[in-house]
Amino acid sequence: MTTTRAAMEYDPFSPDFQADSYPVYRWMREEAPVFHSEKWGWWALSRFEDVRAAATDPDTFASFEGIDIDDTAKDQSGPGFLPDIDNPRHDQVRKVVQPHFLPRRIGAREEAVREVVRGLVARWRDRGAVDLAQELAWPMPNEVFFTVLGLPSAEEEDRAQLDRWVHELKDRRPDDPRLTPVAKAATAGIQDYFIRLLESRRSRPRDDVVTALVQAEIDGQPFADEHLEPASEILGLMMVLFLGGVESTAGLTGSFFKLLAENPDQRELLRRDPALIPAAVEETVRFNAPLQLVGRTTTREVTLHGVTIPAGGRVVLVYGAANRDERQFPDPDRFDVTRGRFRHLGFGEGRHGCLGAPLARLEVKVAAEEALPVLGDYTLSGPAVRYATTPNMYVWDRLPLSFPAPAAGGAR
Structure with a gap:
C-alpha cells in the first residue's frame, strides 16, 4: 500500500505525530528524504548517512540560529549556549567546561551516582509498584547533575524552587512554537538565580564546576563578565548544562525501563548477563533517542536527492529517524540488546556531540544495575505518558510499573 504525501506529514509539533512518530519517519526515509515543510518553512533530513554528513559538516x-525549532533559541538559550554557537567561539567556550565531563573524570563519580540511585530505589523497593519516571528517571539525573555542577542539594531551601523551574521551563502548548508565560517566567527565575549563584562563587569559591566557570579565562580574558546579566555568555553555558544534563538522561532512563518491560526476552538476557547492560543502553539511545532532532542553517546552497535547499535555509536533522534507517541497521525496529558495536546518532556527532554523554551513560548503567534486580519480572501497570517539552525531546513524564514485592520480613 502506497502512502500519499497528503496522508503523511512530518510535523513534530503535532500531538498526533508525537503519539506515534516512527511510521512517519519510515515514510520520510523512503518517500521524502529531504522533506520540505510548507507549514514551518524548513527542510528535514531523515536518512542516516544524510543526517550524519550534515552533523559532521558544521x-x-x-x-547560529539554534538547535531548537521552537522559540527556545530566541527566548531561553542566549550567548554561550554551546549547541547554538559556531566556531571559532564554540571550541573556545567548550574548552572551558569539557575537562569536567571527560570519561575518566565522570567514571570517578560512579560510587556517588550509585549512592544516589540506591537511595531512590530504597524508597519504593518494597511497594510492588513505582512510577519509574517520577521516582527514578527524573530525580536521579537531577540530584547527580546538581552535585556535579555545585548546585543546591535536595535538602537546601532553593532546591524546591529550582526543581519546579526545571519542568516549567519546558511548558509548551500543542502545535505552537512559542514559549508560554510559565516557561518565560521560569527562564527569568533561573537566570536570576544563576547570576546570584555565580556572584556567590566568585566571592566565595568552592571546589565545583560553577566556581571553575566563573574563574575561567579565554585567551587571557575572563569568561564571566564583571557585571553578569541574562545576555552574559556564562549564563548561556549554565543554561545548556542545566537543561541538557537532566532532561536527556531522564528520557534515556525512562525509555530503557519501558523498552525492557515491552521486551521481556531482552530483559532476561540482561538478567543472565549484566555485562550486556552498556550495550542495552546504547541500543536504547538508538531506538528511542532522547534528542530526536536538531536545527541547522545552511551557509550555502545544498542539493540532495534532487531537492535544493537555499543558502540560509533552515534544516532539521532528524536523529530519531536516522537511528531507525534500514540502510544502516538490520531489522531497525527491533529492540536488540545483543546488536553489538554500532554507530548511532543519539548523542549527535562531530563538533556538537553531546558533552554530557559519558555522564548519561554512567547514570543509566548504574540505574539498571541497581533497579533491575529489585524490579524482577516487572510490567507496565498503566499508560506511559510523554513529557510536555520541546519537539526536540523524547521523554517520559509517567511510567507506572508493577513488580513482585518481597514477602513480609523477607529481603531481596
Missing part, C-alpha cells in the same frame, strides 16, 4: 550546516 561549516555548511551552521548552528
Whole structure:
C-alpha cells in the first residue's frame, strides 16, 4: 500500500505525530528524504548517512540560529549556549567546561551516582509498584547533575524552587512554537538565580564546576563578565548544562525501563548477563533517542536527492529517524540488546556531540544495575505518558510499573 504525501506529514509539533512518530519517519526515509515543510518553512533530513554528513559538516550546516525549532533559541538559550554557537567561539567556550565531563573524570563519580540511585530505589523497593519516571528517571539525573555542577542539594531551601523551574521551563502548548508565560517566567527565575549563584562563587569559591566557570579565562580574558546579566555568555553555558544534563538522561532512563518491560526476552538476557547492560543502553539511545532532532542553517546552497535547499535555509536533522534507517541497521525496529558495536546518532556527532554523554551513560548503567534486580519480572501497570517539552525531546513524564514485592520480613 502506497502512502500519499497528503496522508503523511512530518510535523513534530503535532500531538498526533508525537503519539506515534516512527511510521512517519519510515515514510520520510523512503518517500521524502529531504522533506520540505510548507507549514514551518524548513527542510528535514531523515536518512542516516544524510543526517550524519550534515552533523559532521558544521561549516555548511551552521548552528547560529539554534538547535531548537521552537522559540527556545530566541527566548531561553542566549550567548554561550554551546549547541547554538559556531566556531571559532564554540571550541573556545567548550574548552572551558569539557575537562569536567571527560570519561575518566565522570567514571570517578560512579560510587556517588550509585549512592544516589540506591537511595531512590530504597524508597519504593518494597511497594510492588513505582512510577519509574517520577521516582527514578527524573530525580536521579537531577540530584547527580546538581552535585556535579555545585548546585543546591535536595535538602537546601532553593532546591524546591529550582526543581519546579526545571519542568516549567519546558511548558509548551500543542502545535505552537512559542514559549508560554510559565516557561518565560521560569527562564527569568533561573537566570536570576544563576547570576546570584555565580556572584556567590566568585566571592566565595568552592571546589565545583560553577566556581571553575566563573574563574575561567579565554585567551587571557575572563569568561564571566564583571557585571553578569541574562545576555552574559556564562549564563548561556549554565543554561545548556542545566537543561541538557537532566532532561536527556531522564528520557534515556525512562525509555530503557519501558523498552525492557515491552521486551521481556531482552530483559532476561540482561538478567543472565549484566555485562550486556552498556550495550542495552546504547541500543536504547538508538531506538528511542532522547534528542530526536536538531536545527541547522545552511551557509550555502545544498542539493540532495534532487531537492535544493537555499543558502540560509533552515534544516532539521532528524536523529530519531536516522537511528531507525534500514540502510544502516538490520531489522531497525527491533529492540536488540545483543546488536553489538554500532554507530548511532543519539548523542549527535562531530563538533556538537553531546558533552554530557559519558555522564548519561554512567547514570543509566548504574540505574539498571541497581533497579533491575529489585524490579524482577516487572510490567507496565498503566499508560506511559510523554513529557510536555520541546519537539526536540523524547521523554517520559509517567511510567507506572508493577513488580513482585518481597514477602513480609523477607529481603531481596
